[in-house]
Amino acid sequence: MIPPGRLLYPRCGQGGDNMPMGFTTIYWRDMIRFVRFKTLLVSSLLQPALWLAFFGIAMSSNFDQLTAGIPVPPGVLTVNYLTFMGAGIIAMTTLFTSLFGGIVILFDKNWGLMREILASPMNRNHIIFGIGLSGVTKSFIQAIIIMVFGILIGAAFFAGFTAVEIIIGVAGILVFVAMFALGFLFLSAAIAITMESPEGLQGVVTLLTLPIFFCSNALYPIDAFPEFLKVLSIINPMTMLITGIRYFAIGPDFIAMGKHYQYTPSVILISYLGLMIFTVLMFALAWWRFKKAVVT
């Protein structure tokens, strides 16, 4: 029945990744889904604006009253609470969008295209990069919407900036958002390829978002935190992102909630390096999970 085995001639090897642009395929497909689900699209764009409009304005009117009596050193820019927490809302939206960004992988694994993708010659890292790139695109769109909407309802983003400074400011914010988003998208991809059900993913993501969000400087200064929480907040990527956003959106020297913030360029650089380290670690995690992944 079986033909006897025979010696085969050696063939010239041609290995290596011959598809350096493979991730654009994953990106293309994920963006199709993004614009196709109209309700999801609209809600993902509306949600951050609603946070800013309701939570922002409500808290702002209270806090601004409370902090009105605190004496401030003369000549320092004082910003209202809406401006302060606007940076936090950009970060929060990026966090949520990114942590859920990998869910398409889970759906693909259970009901969709994952087997087709894994059985194709494309390097698996391109799945991670493609998901990362589309997640970053979504976060950019959301961040810009929040900035524009925030300015419309009274946030003092880029107040007193020249045109060049505004361009640098927006670019700086997006560079920070991109690095942060990538880190959490890689984490999301790693969770998604490992988990069996969307419910499980949702549970893990919810569990992660609460401490990351509240243990940061998104809504309040962290200086008054107990020591333990303070340490957690400082190493929290969320805090690093928000520091970066405030630096580029408000400036290096301002007063908010009665506290004087002064950011030196080295603080900003260290925050960015911290985000990079986080993102590299998350990529390593995703890479390892994808290498292990068996989907049959």
Place this chain on the structure above:
Amino acid sequence: MSELAPDNDTAIIRVENLEHSYGAFKAVDGISFSVKRGEIFSFLGPNGAGKSTAINVLITLLAKQKGTATVDGYDVTNDPQKVRESIGIVFQDITLDRDMTVWEILEFHGRLYNMPREERKQRIDELLHLVQLDAKKDERTKNLSGGMKRRLEIARGLMTRPKVLFLDEPTIGLDPQTRMRMWEYIKGVNNEGTTIFLTTHYMDEADQLSDRISIIDQGKIIISGKPWELKNTLGQDLIYMETSDNEAAIRLLQDLPTVRDVKIKTKGFVLMVTEDGTKVLPIVIDTLRKAGIDSSTINLKKPSMDDVFVFYTGKELRDDPAGKTALPAMRAGGR
């Protein structure tokens, strides 16, 4: 052995002593077979026989544990990239994105395999025509019928002009008319030169489509051959009889030169005869009448793939509507 030359020999798939276990359970237990270039080859077996596990090793979705397996001359472990470039796959379950259009599904696949834009465009048009989905080009896949989804998946499997197309249970869950049309598509694809490897638990599917079949059960290949060869191993014809004294009848008949084997059934027995049953039957009846045995039921039939399966595995295929027409279970004692 890591660098293998493209095989000039007729075999496009070679598997030797392949084993695969999930924990203590041996899903594939030392199988060896080869598939010839240009043929339609089937794995026929019940659910859980190890067909999908074997196919998943060949398409590089499962890491090979033991044995050797090459596709188009490339080792599945050492050269998975090359194997992936040589094959097309239609998975057992529908693996389409419900919210992508027919065109997008094919375009995505072409991009995934790095096909140039012009070639993608041309190939998509060609394939949509082949599987008659031209009119559905911009339809989302959730709006397609089961048969259309399958046809789209076959088109996708053919997108990159693979040398081998793997079809894992291609007609599962389809109605009889749609199944027969799928067979026509598969034959058409094969006629154009693509080697087909398919797994099925439908007897008629394996029988109608395949050039060669391997019957697989509990992780082992029981027997391989062309459909008619397999059926001929049971003898030319099968004669089912119920008589007034079955034991005496069997004792008499098993010595007849044309009777190859006798299988005992609940109420009667089956004679496997090596010559044309219409010629053997008068002799059988004559022999019984001389011994004073009356026959109440006589049925003459050609062996079907069901009979072959039941004979070699000792059981009927579970979960097989076609299996209901098969003879009652026979003991595989004659081997």
